[in-house]
Structures are given as C-alpha cells and as structure tokens.
Amino acid sequence: MIKAVIFDCFGVVLDIMRGTKIDQTMELLKELKGQYKLAMLTNTPSRYSLDQRFQPGELDELFDVVVASGEVGWDKPAPEIYTMTVEKLGVEPEECLFIDDIPAFTSVAATLGIHTFTYSNVPESITAIKALLEENKQGK
Numbered sequence: 001m002i003k004a005v006i007f008d009c010f011g012v013v014l015d016i017m018r019g020t021k022i023d024q025t026m027e028l029l030k031e032l033k034g035q036y037k038l039a040m041l042t043n044t045p046s047r048y049s050l051d052q053r054f055q056p057g058e059l060d061e062l063f064d065v066v067v068a069s070g071e072v073g074w075d076k077p078a079p080e081i082y083t084m085t086v087e088k089l090g091v092e093p094e095e096c097l098f099i100d101d102i103p104a105f106t107s108v109a110a111t112l113g114i115h116t117f118t119y120s121n122v123p124e125s126i127t128a129i130k131a132l133l134e135e136n137k138q139g140k
Contacts, residue, residue, distance in 0.1 A: 002136045003095040009042035011101035012119045024126045029062050037064045037089045045070035077108040
C-alpha cells in the first residue's frame with residue numbers, strides 16, 4: 001500500500017519555462033496532505049534556492065520532507081538519494097510513489113522497488129496519479 005508520495009520540483013511542482021507553480025499539482029498536494037506522507041526530491045543546489053520560489057513556510061506546510069541534492073551529496077538518478085528520501089519519510093520503498101518528469105529518474109526509482117509515475121501533460125498526469133492512488137487504496 002502506498003503511504004508516501006515523492007514529488008520532483010522542476011517540471012512537476014514548478015513550471016520550468018515560467019518558473020511558476022503548477023496550479024493543478026499544488027491542488028493535488030493539498031488534497032494528499034494528511035492522507036500520505038509527502039516529500040520533495042529535487043536536483044537543486046540547496047533548500048534555500050527552493051525556498052525562494054515559494055511563500056515563506058510553504059514548503060514545510062506542503063511537505064514532510066524536502067531533499068535538495070546539493071545538500072546531500074547525490075543527484076538523481078543516484079540510488080542513494082532515493083533511498084535517503086524513503087528513509088526520511090519512515091516508510092519502505094514499496095510504500096512510495098515517486099513522480100518525476102524525467103523517465104531516467106523514474107526508471108532508477110523503480111529498480112529500488114518504488115512505484116513510479118512519469119509526469120507529462122498536466123491535466124492527464126493529475127488524473128492518472130489520482131486514479132493510481134485510488135486503485136492502490138482499493139488493493140487493485
């Protein structure tokens with residue numbers, strides 16, 4: 001059963017081209033908060049660089065864990081960064097869903113036993129993620 005959802009930042013939570021939050025993903029995060037443990041795992045130099053893109057305290061309100069690659073010594077797709085994030089969430093790999101827009105990053109997570117979803121078209125991805133989580137709840 002999925003107990004935690006790990007989100008990439010750039011391309012999933014933030015629009016890379018515009019540098020703005022993706023509204024549908026932000027709504028999804030708010031829906032999932034309290035139902036799942038939530039993490040952000042991103043290749044960025046520091047937590048500070050992430051905080052600059054959000055309102056003060058917003059990352060801590062949305063996510064239980066935030067992992068910035070520049071602060072931990074590994075970048076995606078190094079297996080260690082996924083394992084560290086799962087451990088920080090206090091769950092097992094098979095209890096996580098990792099969402100990223102780069103197939104190479106979701107592929108590595110899958111080899112570790114993590115459920116994965118490759119995010120692309122925003123409305124279709126949000127619908128598919130919700131369906132995947134609902135199916136998992138029902139044990140399908």
